[in-house]
Amino acid sequence: MxxxxxxxxxxxxxxxxxxxxxxxxxxxxxxxxxxxxxxxxxxxxxxxxxxxxxxxxxxxxxxxxxxxxxxxxxxxxxxxxxxxxxxxxxxxxxxxxELKDVQLQAQVQAESFIAEKQRLSSQLLTPPLDPTSFHYGYKIKGDAPFRPIDVFDDGTKTFFRIPNVQDMPAVFVPDDSKRLTLIVTRLQGNFVIADRVSDRFVLKLDDQEVSIESDRIKHWWDTSSRSNSQY
Incomplete structure (x- = not known):
């Protein structure tokens, strides 16, 4: 009994x-x-x-x-x-x-865990600088699920705002011969952050790829157009 x-x-x-x-x-x-x-x-x-x-x-x-x-x-x-x-x-x-106390404590802990998880999952990057000082001139090519919503840099770091996807891509920098070098990144909120800037980036995951190019790159036709405009 x-x-x-x-x-x-x-x-x-x-x-x-x-x-x-x-x-x-x-x-x-x-x-x-x-x-x-x-x-x-x-x-x-x-x-x-x-x-x-x-x-x-x-x-x-x-x-x-x-x-x-x-x-x-x-x-x-x-x-x-x-x-x-x-x-x-x-x-x-x-x-x-006592069971009620234990259940209440468990409920409070569960709610705290859920709240913290939601806070982290919804956390957005708070840039350390004035956003008006960022350089946003990047062209994004590719239709992979992880295609960045936005790319910008502050002169020392590059920020890739990634959609809410399960797997994050790796970030590479290509050289003039199109050889890819993997760079170190970190995840903060829904941003992938690289502690460097580059005129070109490639984001890869399995066989999917997105290429990113800065408008700082000067193509031969840009130079030609300016030269011709002088005459």
Whole structure:
């Protein structure tokens, strides 16, 4: 038999002569005072501190029992059933108030975890400089899922604003021979940040690729156009 514990309750224990009823306290709990029986002549109690045993000497009698532990006080009404009648061989307790506290604490922790996860997932980059000082002149080619929404630099770092995708691409810098060099990046919010600037970048993931080119690059036709305009 398992009782829900409340501090002001009196628990009825059905016992039987010739049988012991086991009172089992929770782990780490034990009686700190001598058990108080109302009738010490016709009732026996033994054991302790966590496991106690009560037994009547004959049927049809009743008495009270008080147990004071290091955690709680228990009040019992002991009843000796008739031979063949119902009795409890073992009784224990659960503690609804403490369960509520544990559940509330778990709920608070879960809500805090969810809130922090949402904060991190929705976190946007707060640029350290005035956004008006950024250089935004980048052309983006490619239709991969990770194609940046925006690319800009502050003169020392390049920022790639990536859509909400499961896997982030690697970032490479191509040389004049189109050989790719992997560069170190870090993730902050929905930005991939490279601690360098370059006129060209390539973003790759598996067989998908996005190329990025700065408008700082001067093509031969740009020079030719300006030269012709002088005549």
């Amino acid at each position: 398992t009782f829900p514990y409340t501090a002001d309750a009196v628990f009825t224990l059905l016992t039987q002569s010739g049988q012991g009823t086991h009172i089992q306290l929770e782990r780490g709990e034990g009686v700190v005072e001598k058990p108080v029986l109302g009738d010490t002549i016709q009732w026996r109690i033994s054991g302790g501190p966590t496991n106690l045993y009560v037994k009547p000497v004959r049927p049809g009698i009743s008495t009270s029992l008080t147990l004071v532990t290091n955690k709680r006080t228990y009040e019992f009404y002991l009843v000796a059933s008739e031979p063949g009648g119902k009795f409890y061989q073992q009784v224990s307790f659960y503690y609804p108030d």
